[in-house]
Amino acid sequence: MLRSMSQALGALLRPHTPAGLPAAHTQHRRVRLGAQEVAYEFKRGQRRSIGLSIGPDGLRVRAPSWTPLAEVEALLQAKSAWVLEKLQRAREHAAARAAARTVWADDAALLFLGQHVRLRLEPAQRFSPPRLQAALAAAQPATLCLGLAGCASALQIRHTTQAWLRQQAQSVFNDRLAYFAPLLQVHPRRLQLSNARTRWGSASADGSIRLNWRLIHLELPLIDYVVVHELCHLRHMNHSAPFWSLVASVLPDHAQRRQALRRAVLPPLDADV
Numbered sequence: 001m002l003r004s005m006s007q008a009l010g011a012l013l014r015p016h017t018p019a020g021l022p023a024a025h026t027q028h029r030r031v032r033l034g035a036q037e038v039a040y041e042f043k044r045g046q047r048r049s050i051g052l053s054i055g056p057d058g059l060r061v062r063a064p065s066w067t068p069l070a071e072v073e074a075l076l077q078a079k080s081a082w083v084l085e086k087l088q089r090a091r092e093h094a095a096a097r098a099a100a101r102t103v104w105a106d107d108a109a110l111l112f113l114g115q116h117v118r119l120r121l122e123p124a125q126r127f128s129p130p131r132l133q134a135a136l137a138a139a140q141p142a143t144l145c146l147g148l149a150g151c152a153s154a155l156q157i158r159h160t161t162q163a164w165l166r167q168q169a170q171s172v173f174n175d176r177l178a179y180f181a182p183l184l185q186v187h188p189r190r191l192q193l194s195n196a197r198t199r200w201g202s203a204s205a206d207g208s209i210r211l212n213w214r215l216i217h218l219e220l221p222l223i224d225y226v227v228v229h230e231l232c233h234l235r236h237m238n239h240s241a242p243f244w245s246l247v248a249s250v251l252p253d254h255a256q257r258r259q260a261l262r263r264a265v266l267p268p269l270d271a272d273v
C-alpha cells in the first residue's frame, strides 16, 4: 500500500486526556520566533504535556491547564526552527494546491501526464481526444476539445473532463501493468480505479490492483513507480528488503521517484475546494 497525500500534522509531545478537567477557551496569541512574528491558536485543556501541531490554519498549541505561559513560550523558542520550517512548508503546499486547482471553464488549464492541457468547449467540434494525443506526442501545448456548448455549466465541464481522464487512466494503467508484470513475473488479475483521498494504490492477495485515477495528472515515471510498487506487493505483501530489491530490479531510481511523488501536488478534489 502506498499512502502519501495526507498533510502531515506534527505533534512533538503525545497528548494525554485524563477525564474531569474543565475545557478551556481558545486564545489567539502571537510569539516572535527569530525574525518572524507567528500567530498561533492556544488552548489549555485535558492533557499532561504541551503539544504543537501545524495544520491548514497554522500553528496550534495545546497545554495542560496548570502550565505557566512562560513555559509554553520557552518550548516555542526551543522548537522555533521546527515550527518555522513546518509553517513555510504548509504555506508552499497551500499555494501549490491553489495553483493546481482546475477552473471548470473554456480555456482553463489542466494537468495530464504532467503536461498542461487546455480545455476548449468548441460546440461545433465533436469530443476530440486524438488531437490531444497528437499534441502531447509532439510536446506542444495540447487542447482537449470537449464538444460542449458554450453555455455548458462548470459541473458539465467537470463531468465530461473527468470521465475522459478516468478513461485515460484505465488505458494508461493497463498498458503499464502489462509492461511491468512479465518483468516482475507477477499476474495481476484485475485493475480497479480508486478515488481515495490519501492513497495512491493498493494490491490484494487475490491479484487485484487498485490505482488512484488522479495519478493520470502526474508524469509517467511517477505513475510507473506506483504501478511497480503495487505489482511487487503481489510477491511481497510488505515493505521488506526483498520487496525493495524487486522494485529496484526494474526501477533502479525508485527512491527519487518516490521523493518526487511525495512532493507532487494534485488538483484538489471538488469536495476539498
Ligand SMILES: [Zn+2]
Pocket (backbone or CB within 6 Å): 001, 002, 229, 233, 238, 239
Ligand atoms: Zn506498499
